[in-house]
Structure formats: structure tokens, C-alpha cells
Amino acid sequence: MLQPPPTLTAMERQLLQQIQTLSQSLLARVSEQDLKIAALEAEVRARDEAIHSLTDTLGRLLGPPARAEFSPR
Known part of the structure; x- marks a missing residue:
């Protein structure tokens, strides 16, 4: 996984981690x-x-x- 930039907030880091986990799960x-x-x-x-x-x-x-004995004409 990519390392998040240090400027992300804790919530942004958590969301990024959830997205990465979901992405791995979907790929599997x-x-x-x-x-x-x-x-x-x-x-x-x-x-x-x-x-x-x-x-x-x-x-x-x-x-x-x-x-066929009889063919249509």
C-alpha cells in the first residue's frame, strides 16, 4: 500500500485505509x-x-x- 502523505488528517488516513482495504477485497x-x-x-x-x-x-x-417425397412447388 502507498504511504499516505503526512499532511492528511486522522480521519483522512482512516478513510484512505478503508478504501485500500476495500480495493484489495474487491480485487480478490x-x-x-x-x-x-x-x-x-x-x-x-x-x-x-x-x-x-x-x-x-x-x-x-x-x-x-x-x-421428401412431395416437394412444395
């Missing part, structure tokens, strides 16, 4: 949230890859879609 919370977000993004990517893989497998197993 943001860091935790960033880690949670990164984990969720990784989970979503893994699920997307699994869905894509399943879709490809189903496509190979079922073959191409059947053509």
Missing part, C-alpha cells in the same frame, strides 16, 4: 470470479465438443436425411 473477489468464469467456459467448450462429436456420430449412423 474479482480474481475468484475470473477463475470460476474460466472453469465454466472450459466446461461449456467440453460440452460443445461432446455435442458436436455426438452429432457427427449420429449423422454417420443414420446416414443422410431422407428426401
Whole structure:
């Protein structure tokens, strides 16, 4: 933390200390949230890859879609 200038009053020093403490607390919370977000993004990517893989497998197993007997004119 920065050292407050000697010209600050006791109340100003106390407020500065509270602001610095709050700032550190908020930075820690943001860091935790960033880690949670990164984990969720990784989970979503893994699920997307699994869905894509399943879709490809189903496509190979079922073959191409059947053509409609009656096509709209």
C-alpha cells in the first residue's frame, strides 16, 4: 500500500485505509470470479465438443436425411 502523505488528517488516513482495504477485497473477489468464469467456459467448450462429436456420430449412423417425397412447388 502507498504511504499516505503526512499532511492528511486522522480521519483522512482512516478513510484512505478503508478504501485500500476495500480495493484489495474487491480485487480478490474479482480474481475468484475470473477463475470460476474460466472453469465454466472450459466446461461449456467440453460440452460443445461432446455435442458436436455426438452429432457427427449420429449423422454417420443414420446416414443422410431422407428426401421428401412431395416437394412444395
